[in-house]
Amino acid sequence: MVDLREFRRACHEAARRTGGQVVEFRIADGVTPNFHQGVVEHGGHRLSIVCTNDRTEPVVAVAEPRAIDGTAVDAGPLTFVDAPELVAVLAEFPAYRVLTPADLAGPFDARVWPGYHPGDIEFWAPGDLGETLFNYWD
Template sequence: MKLPPGATGFNPPPGGQADPRVFAGICHHTARAIDATVASVTPAGVTPSFHTVTIASVQQHIAVLRHTTLPLIAFARPHANGDVTVTFVDHPDLAAAITHLTDAQVLTVNQLQTPLAQIDLSLLDPGEHHQIDYWKPITLGELLFNSWD
């Protein structure tokens, strides 16, 4: 996999920011499709490098993460306020529902756990390489969905 510029969330390409309102709208439609509701919406801000929408059903809560610049989505366990740990999970029903509404790619846990050594980072700019050298992510998921400051 070759990552495009902006993958770390630093130095995003101009005009490449995902609109958190559009993402929230997609998640509202998706939640209804799986008999759930949107419990919270958290835009990225300065950090993290992703928007978060928490979807709640009778069985569980799941965080839907949308990278701020790349059309990538992942699912994770919701975490407490202030906790920056991201534990990725798969949710095939949610993935199927969300892919009907967006062109963004839903990444699986297996893809997110790909070692960074197997990822082509040649298109990232020097500023992004500096961040990678500093924060030392080990997996693709740690690079894409981070809370680096």
């Protein structure tokens, strides 16, 4: 499980050092989704720093903001975005493995990412690594 205090600190630090500000935290408090969001106003638009909640080594990425409200409308795959300035700051936090949109667009490999139940992979049929790591599966 992710340390929420550390995640908040990382989001605030990334926003501060890149001229942005955190405007909201969306903390997942149930089974789905399996990630938290720190919504950042950055460069004239909003981005979400997303962090998996169900991994020993939390994975962090930058995506378009999504609502966490349990509705099916918000259950699709995230849209990951390039934000090199934010990623550079987040990469300084050793607790996280930071991935880019290019990383997340690649295929899921169970040997590299153990801990995902083969039945979930077969049932949900994720299209790429990003869909596997950041999901609304129950």
